[in-house]
Structure formats: C-alpha cells, structure tokens
Amino acid sequence: MSFLSTALIIAIVLIIAFLIFMIVKTDNSNELDNFKRKADTIDIDLTKVKVESKHKFIKKANKDSSLITLYYYYKGKKLKHEELVDRGEKYVKETLYIRRETTLFIDPKNPTNVYLDLDFLFRHIHTY
Numbered sequence: 076m077s078f079l080s081t082a083l084i085i086a087i088v089l090i091i092a093f094l095i096f097m098i099v100k101t102d103n104s105n106e107l108d109n110f111k112r113k114a115d116t117i118d119i120d121l122t123k124v125k126v127e128s129k130h131k132f133i134k135k136a137n138k139d140s141s142l143i144t145l146y147y148y149y150k151g152k153k154l155k156h157e158e159l160v161d162r163g164e165k166y167v168k169e170t171l172y173i174r175r176e177t178t179l180f181i182d183p184k185n186p187t188n189v190y191l192d193l194d195f196l197f198r199h200i201h202t203y
Contacts, residue, residue: 107190110180110182110190111180111190113182113183114180114181114182114183114190115149115180115181115183116178116179116180116181117147117148117149117178117179117181118176118177118178118179119145119147119176119177119178119179119191120175120176121171121172121174121175121176121177122171122172122175123145124143124144124145124171125143125144125145126141126142126143126144126164126167126168126171127141127142127144127164128140128141128142128163128164129141129142129159138161139161139162139163139164140159140160140161140162140163141159141160141162141163141164141167141168142157142158142159143157143158143159143160143167143171143191143193144156144157145157145179145191147179149181149186150186152186154186156179156189156191158191158193160193160196162196162197166196167196170195170196174195177191177192177193177195178191178192179191179192180192
C-alpha cells in the first residue's frame with residue numbers, strides 16, 4: 076500500500092467515527108429533550124438546597140465534589156433528591172446563590188426518575 080492510500084483509509088475511518096459520534100450525541104440530547112417535554116416540572120429555590128463537600132479519590136487524583144440535597148413536594152408527597160456534581164463546595168454554593176432558581180423535571184409515570192437542570196454549573200469552570 077502506498078502512503079497516499081493509507082492516508083485516505085485513515086481519513087475515511089476518522090470521518091466515519093466522527094459521524095457516528097455526532098449521531099449518538101444528537102440521540103442523547105433528543106432523549107433528554109423528549110423527557111423534558113413529557114415531564115412535570117417544579118421550580119426549585121436554589122437558596123434553600125443543602126450543599127456539602129464530598130472528597131473522593133479517583134485514580135490517584137484528589138477530586139472535590141459536592142452533594143446537592145433538596146426536598147420537594149410532588150402529588151402531595153415530600154420527596155428527596157440528591158445529586159453529586161464534580162465541582163467544589165464553594166463554587167457550587169456561590170453559583171446556586173447567584174442563579175437562585177432552576178427546574179426539576181419529573182417523570183409522571185415514575186416520580187423517582189428526575190432530571191435537575193444544573194447545566195449552568197458547568198458553563199464556566201473555576202477552580203477553588
């Protein structure tokens with residue numbers, strides 16, 4: 076095989092891999108969009124959630140994480156949701172305080188299946 080044909084094969088494989096990645100990524104975002112469209116929603120006051128530091132050791136690297144705990148009422152029942160995020164406690168507390176409110180999406184057929192919109196925590200990366 077010549078260098079040119081080898082380079083062409085590698086280029087084709089890379090293009091196919093990229094297209095597969097884009098299709099899978101689109102399917103995952105469509106799945107979340109579909110869930111959000113069908114879900115019941117509750118506005119969450121972020122100034123009232125509990126945030127505590129969780130330090131974990133992963134592959135010989137120290138990682139600061141925060142556990143966000145919130146309570147909410149859904150169909151007359153008090154429920155609890157916890158979410159672990161890979162951001163330090165100080166950053167999470169400050170960002171939640173500034174943001175003040177977000178949305179909790181709840182599957183009406185299975186209320187334990189929820190999505191807490193915390194995308195804003197990952198838009199700007201700060202290290203504390």
